[in-house]
Amino acid sequence: MSINLFDLSGKIALITGATHGLGMAMAIGLGKAGATLVINGASSQEKLNKAIETYKALGLNAYGYLFDVTDESLVIKNINAIEKEVGAIDILVNNAGIIKRTPLEEMEVADFEKVLKVDLVSPFIVSKHVVKGMISRKEGKIINICSMMSELGRNTVGAYAAAKGGLKMLTQNMATEWAKHNIQINGIGPGYFATSQTEPIRKDGNPFNDFIIGRTPAGKWGDPDDLQGAAIFLSSKASNFVNGQVIYVDGGILATIGKPANED
Ligand code: GCO
Numbered sequence: 001m002s003i004n005l006f007d008l009s010g011k012i013a014l015i016t017g018a019t020h021g022l023g024m025a026m027a028i029g030l031g032k033a034g035a036t037l038v039i040n041g042a043s044s045q046e047k048l049n050k051a052i053e054t055y056k057a058l059g060l061n062a063y064g065y066l067f068d069v070t071d072e073s074l075v076i077k078n079i080n081a082i083e084k085e086v087g088a089i090d091i092l093v094n095n096a097g098i099i100k101r102t103p104l105e106e107m108e109v110a111d112f113e114k115v116l117k118v119d120l121v122s123p124f125i126v127s128k129h130v131v132k133g134m135i136s137r138k139e140g141k142i143i144n145i146c147s148m149m150s151e152l153g154r155n156t157v158g159a160y161a162a163a164k165g166g167l168k169m170l171t172q173n174m175a176t177e178w179a180k181h182n183i184q185i186n187g188i189g190p191g192y193f194a195t196s197q198t199e200p201i202r203k204d205g206n207p208f209n210d211f212i213i214g215r216t217p218a219g220k221w222g223d224p225d226d227l228q229g230a231a232i233f234l235s236s237k238a239s240n241f242v243n244g245q246v247i248y249v250d251g252g253i254l255a256t257i258g259k260p261a262n263e264d
């Protein structure tokens with residue numbers, strides 16, 4: 001008898017910030033594994049509609065909900081609507097996030113707070129309201145999209161690193177409080193990926209591009225599809241006894257201090 005530990009058929013997955021980039025790549029992976037996709041976006045209905053067309057063109061079952069994940073009243077309203085119109089949320093991927101690259105001594109407090117609100121507070125807000133159903137059903141999966149910046153700092157991304165470091169600890173505390181309800185809460189920590197978020201530090205011969213390629217043992221930027229395996233694993237029964245962990249999908253960058261430029 002063959003069992004497919006990674007089959008998500010019959011499951012409903014809400015992915016925040018999934019109109020493009022890493023969120024879209026992970027959502028496509030979950031959809032191809034059988035999940036029904038509930039795609040959140042916050043920027044515009046047009047972008048959300050375009051994203052839903054992309055998912056449907058791939059033969060995936062996808063619904064779109066436009067709401068700001070930092071606004072608790074909108075989160076409550078939309079989660080109630082999703083659970084009524086689509087069904088109970090089995091899998092939550094807290095992916096929505098922003099970054100502002102500014103030296104800390106120059107950063108406006110309002111900008112620092114905005115990054116924290118989107119990248120750290122919104123996963124708390126959305127999880128707080130999705131987990132109620134999971135607790136009642138005694139089953140659920142929550143995946144917080146952390147970062148290698150959950151472990152390491154870098155010039156100009158202090159607010160983002162503080163948020164992603166906090167998100168790693170929030171993941172551990174969610175596991176501490178909710179694992180007893182048969183809910184598994186884990187994180188995925190991407191390394192450096194070729195997305196619109198990193199385009200400014202990759203393009204036009206930016207020296208950071210060479211730095212990352214040299215600093216990453218795999219010797220390249222990640223492809224967003226490289227995250228699909230970890231997302232499917234942490235959404236499936238294959239991870240039913242995994243809790244509070246962050247899986248780093250980073251080409252090995254966190255495993256090494258790096259090597260001199262003249263070393264192969
Ligand atoms: C940067 C990058 C990083 C990556 C990613 C690493 O400016 O250093 O944007 O933050 O996007 O988050 O995990």
